[in-house]
Amino acid sequence: MDWAWFARQMASMARDLLAQESVDATLGRITHTATELVEGCDAAGILVLRGDAVRTLAATDDLVVVSDRIQGELREGPCFDAARSRTGERVYRIPDFTADAVRWPRYAPRAQELGVGSMMGFLLYTEDEDLGALNLYSRRPGAFAEASELAGWLLASHAAIAFSSARTHAQMEEAVATRHVIGEARGILMGRHGLDETQAFDVLRRYSQENNVKLREVARQICEKGALT
Known part of the structure; x- marks a missing residue:
């Protein structure tokens, strides 16, 4: 060697x-x-x-x-x-x-x-x-x-x-991306339903828990489709 x-x-x-x-x-x-x-x-x-x-x-x-x-x-x-x-x-x-x-x-x-x-x-x-x-x-x-x-x-x-x-x-990048998409989804809910930040986040969290879907995936669905299905 x-x-x-x-x-x-x-x-x-x-x-x-x-x-x-x-x-x-x-x-x-x-x-x-x-x-x-x-x-x-x-x-x-x-x-x-x-x-x-x-x-x-x-x-x-x-x-x-x-x-x-x-x-x-x-x-x-x-x-x-x-x-x-x-x-x-x-x-x-x-x-x-x-x-x-x-x-x-x-x-x-x-x-x-x-x-x-x-x-x-x-x-x-x-x-x-x-x-x-x-x-x-x-x-x-x-x-x-x-x-x-x-x-x-x-x-x-x-x-x-x-x-x-x-x-x-990679974990840090994913965390930043998650915060971004959740913030965007929360903004959509606030604008469409007259909710404040806390209420909009509660909607995301509750849907995530009740449907056993990750919070990021719930937020992405709202960003892509404009609503929860």
Whole structure:
């Protein structure tokens, strides 16, 4: 590993991640960069757990999607464990799936059938939250050495910060958009029905609760159609 080259590429990637316009674009850049910078990496993806549900984000190959689905079904596997981080481990490196089937006795043979030779998983986390796991795959046994693990860990550290920042930015944009559309809908109700601000908002809130529809969707309906249906 040429670490001077790697450091320059990481610096370039860090700037590039901040320039992405959405969470999906940020994650896609992360996984694509993994296949470029981490020696031995043929495919990459991010596994996120929401309760019992497994989601695969920004997969660079169908192998990642299928692998995550199997781990979700079996409730075991290195990526699944990394995302849960119940054991406190933040990094997994499986040099050879043909020789390491003890920890995941049901998943390991399925991984071999998929053509997975070796794998690494890195928990994506900040001080405040666990975001999921960045998982790197190789079709060759023994593809990931210690240098690959260090490179993956450095990439994952940058990725976690970029992921968290992109998600926070998206949430802030959504909050601003929600306030805007609610304010517009409230103005329509006030103008058409002679209501004050509090009364107009109560109409929106009551309709939302009674019909189990998000307040933003109620407001959007009024903005688009001029009335509630």
